[in-house]
Amino acid sequence: MALPADYLGAAPLIVERLRTAVPALRGVLLADDLAALAERTAVGPLAFVIYDGDEVLEGDGRARQGASQMVRQRWAVIMAVRSAVQHRDGALHQIAGPLLTAVIAALAGWHTPPYRAPLYRITAPRVDYGPNFALYPLLFAGDF
Secondary structure (H helix, E strand, C coil): CCCCCCCCCHHHHHHHHHHHHCCCCCEEEECCCHHHCHHHCCCCCEEEEEEEEEEEECCCCHHHHCCCCEEEEEEEEEEEEECCCCCCCCHHHHHHHHHHHHHHHHHCCCCCCCCCCCCEEECCCCCEEECCEEEEEEEEEEEC
8 A cells, every 4th residue: 555645635525525516515614623513503504524533454464564554544524404493393304314315425436536446434423413403424434
């Protein structure tokens, strides 16, 4: 594996892809702090792109001897949705459902540098509900 010139270089590409492919989002932003997301949902729906770490993939054992390693990077897309009604009649889900579908369609199967294959979905954490808002997480991975 050759390391990319910018280890986190996929972030702005993911942001631009979502801005282009999901125009119903009022914004797509890079975020460094999950705790701050709830405070920034006033103008939702928004998507926050967050680096979620990586994992060194076991190969044929050469990685432990200093040879090249395969790496899986994880990217979270947290969709923040706000509703004027407090969890009534599924208002949050009615807003979020079509947007979640659009985000998945935009990123799952999309091939971008530095990955050797298209991005793919992986298991995400559960939805975080607050008063009049929800944070819907999706996780995607890419290998290089």
